[in-house]
Amino acid sequence: MSTHASPTFIRPLREAGVTFVLALIVFGPISGLVLDGYSIEPHLGRPLLIASIVAAGRLLFGVLEQTPFGQKLLARNARKASGGVTVARGDEYKLLYFVVPLVIAIGVTLPFVANKYWLGNLILALIYVLLGLGLNIVVGLAGLLDLGFVAFYAVGAYFLALGAQYLDIGFWTALVCAPMLAACFGAVLGFPVLRMHGDYLAIVTLGFGEIIRLVLNNWLDFTGGPNGASVPAPTIFGLEFSRIAKQGGTPFHEFFGLEYSSDYKLMFTYLVLLVVVLLMVRFLTKLRQMPMGRAWEALREDEIACRSLGINHVIVKLSAFMMGAMTGGLAGVFFATYQGFVNPTSFNFFESALILAIVVLGGLGSTLGVIIAALVLTLLPEVLREFADYRVLAFGALMVLMMIWRPRGLIRPKRPHFAPEV
């Protein structure tokens, strides 16, 4: 359908005109009126400039659209927009050999450059990446809508807090045991919901999330209720991150002859978290090529077909819940360590909704998309601190817009091709 006639300028010009007017309406009040003391000063040149740039851009697009190159791009986009999942056949991964080491290098150097405030934000962002990856297994891959995912996050966080209080366990023990406990909770939730689909499943999981939170809130003797519970700082080979070690211990900074700084604890948490996230991404990518990952996606696509093909849907659903819960529990341990304190308000429904938003915005089933969405949704509000009041409003608007224009998420789900080559 490529027309080789010379580009016409009439339509692009008209569109650019409309764009100019729209841009004036949008930017006029924002940049044209500047509040100076108690009076408002008009700066009409600025909105005009912005609108001209926007209109020029529109004109350029309009003309480019008609060239053979533009046609090719359009055709490519149209093919991509056919909906559904694209399948990676292996050669796409060549690029990864450069990108992955780069990302890791940036990830490792960041804590040494960032200040304490941003280091904290990065840790939170990575925690949400982990949560997003976990929920992505349940919602994105297995297609089971889980609105109570925060429960597993709470289980992981409280395991460390209460374990330290009652059993004297530390960060490393929790790192291993909390995911297992969370997986058990996943199985407990999984059993009753095996027969449910769609809305019913969502309601049951929602209830489960609230039950966990309410138990944590009301079991005063055991969990401390709304007062929460404190979490000890992590140790590295027995070295503590506190200014003065408890009896017999050596603080980290003394051992290495460094000046005391509370940043070390954060840096350490960040680096361990980064390693866990990277391992998790690797693990999930592998898992999708294995029978279990295939079975999850098959279950999402068609349950009847799965059963007639001899897939044990009970095991498949349970494994999805347990894997997701495990990841959530892992994230909980880091959250508790980072905060140094846990209480039930951190695990309300809004958290579940936020994690679900990450998964949906990222593109159900897309690992890369979920990572990007998690980073954007956690770091962007920090950048735009002044607009904190409108954060939830912005989320809502973003969700609505995404569902209209990109219902499959930021990044189209791409799945490793799992049929071996003949």
Added chain:
Amino acid sequence: MSEHLLEVRGIDAYYGPIQALREVSLHVDKGEIVTLIGANGAGKTTLLNTLFGNPRALVGHILFRGEEITRLPTYQIAKRGLALVPEGRHIFPGMTVEENLVMGTIPVGMEHADEDRQAMFELFPRLEERRDQRAGTLSGGEQQMLAIARALMARPEMILLDEPSLGLAPLVVKRIFEVLREIAGLGKTIFLVEQNANHALKLADRGYVLVNGVIELQGSGKELLGNPQVRQAYLGGH
């Protein structure tokens, strides 16, 4: 006592309080093509699903290769050499044609996957042309072929088909029945549930007629085609 490949002895099945099958008995021998015809709501699909354990037969026995499979879970039945092509195809729309075929190997493992995939592409050349295409974008006929091919990937001894002609153009239906004959030529036993009585009875060695959950008639394909009752009810008079 029995040498039948599949034997159904007096099964009753219910959906809640509603009885869908009453004392249904039938048998399929090795290498046969047997068809089950009947009107909408007669219980044809229910019978196939009952063979696969959902809903379960409350009374009676189902034997496959002389083994009782009545109480086995669905996924176990699929592992014993019985494959079901469900009604309405139920392919995996988001997976490519090739991946759909690979999913079919689940009951037996990937051992023969390459060889069998090649054999399927020979049987269905259209599928080879479209091997990297998402299955959801195939036409209805191609999807049905894919569903049949996927079931065959499990190397079943017997294949159960639920209305493979559903919603397809007459020419495509004809092609599907040709393929079924080819599959029978490969030594597979076929149990075919159909509304398209004319085609099904012409293909089949034997047939059963199901009316309101009860087997009313049985006989060879030719006999049933000639039977006035069958002609009246399913072949439009004359």
